[in-house]
Amino acid sequence: MQEVLQTDEARISPETLEQLPAPLFAVLDGAHFDDIESELLTLGIKSRSLFLKGGDDDLRRDGPFLVNLKNREIIEAVCRIANHGPCAVFWSCSEGEQVLWRHLRTINEILIPDERLPDNDGSQGRAVQYERVLFRHWDPNVLGAILPLLSRAQFARVLGPASHVCFDSPDYGGWRRARTSENLPRPERGTLRLEPEQMERLKTAMLHSSRLRIARFLKANVPPHFSGVDDEFVWGATLASERSADELGIKTERGRARWAYVMMMSDGKAAGAPEVRNYVRDGGDTPDNRVKSLIQHAVDSLRSGSYASGGRV
Structure with missing residues (x-):
């Protein structure tokens, strides 16, 4: 990659x-x-x-x-x-x-x-x-x-x-x-x-471009205590976060980048944490705005609960 x-x-x-x-x-x-x-x-x-x-x-x-x-x-x-x-x-x-x-x-x-x-x-x-x-x-x-x-x-x-x-x-x-x-x-x-066919090709190109920007965001923000993080891992983390982002209704690129960061920090466990999912979906604001304040909240809950980050920390 x-x-x-x-x-x-x-x-x-x-x-x-x-x-x-x-x-x-x-x-x-x-x-x-x-x-x-x-x-x-x-x-x-x-x-x-x-x-x-x-x-x-x-x-x-x-x-x-x-x-x-x-x-x-x-x-x-x-x-x-x-x-x-x-x-x-x-x-x-x-x-x-x-x-x-x-x-x-x-x-x-x-x-x-x-x-x-x-x-x-x-x-x-x-x-x-x-x-x-x-x-x-x-x-x-x-x-x-x-x-x-x-x-x-x-x-x-x-x-x-x-x-x-x-x-x-x-x-x-x-x-x-x-x-x-x-x-x-x-x-x-x-x-x-x-034309419609050109728009479909444009959407594909734009999706790939968005993924690149999110992957670069992750690469630039890897915590110092992480190890073994290379381009292949960062690209995989970007793609792996998409399904749960869709499920949670996170739509903006910035929100999806932040969610990908949370997923990377938790070794993918944040998507299965009820407290994290409820926090994003609580209805008090849009999922994209809620994910703004999610990172510290998620890290705190993951460290104090049973969703501690895994092997790459």
Whole structure:
């Protein structure tokens, strides 16, 4: 499982970016910052939101911001920012900033099959009904999940006037570079649409990605007194915790990561401990919120009762 749990992310360097045709641009994910627009201004870098003013200020602040990488100083500053986490997607567009800005705004939303409707997959002979959702193309992990699923026509729609798009998506293979080609169809107009089969493949990829993040969380939080914990054990602990998490109604990734930690700490015994299960299911709050305070509660009860941790402690 070394490949799966590898935590060293590819470093984004000015030299890597300068291999791309100029002019170069970066789209930064505001959700990773308190106020990326203001933070960039303190560095003397102007940015441009891909969301128009007049809407929700919080949504706009946490959304995408386009930066023109017009000189080496800006490129170096943005690389330093991008190497702190998956928050940047890089574009090469010969037609310039305004053309790229307009194009990226046209892919801010995407159509996906409406999962609120039963059997909405085209298998019953009925036309698939779609809903419009936000397409977070400024998140490199989102692009890392979606780009491999696209048809050539869909890929051309995403690239639009750009010749290259590059990003470091740690949950989907690290550094990725995609480019246009002569035999790529002309980009179609209209909203990009994912079909039911593509959505099923996307769910599979996202589930694997979520498992990777949970496994990395466990690996980074192994107690010092544990021994014999390797990648294979951590991956197995991640998978082994899923059934009991489902039974307890723990749905969020953060909650499931915490539950996987409790299961690892107890050598799998927490799932069978009535006190622990009742604590999570007591109805006073959602299971995901209850599991926030579960770790110390579970450890205390496991140490004082008959569910003491087993062989790997």
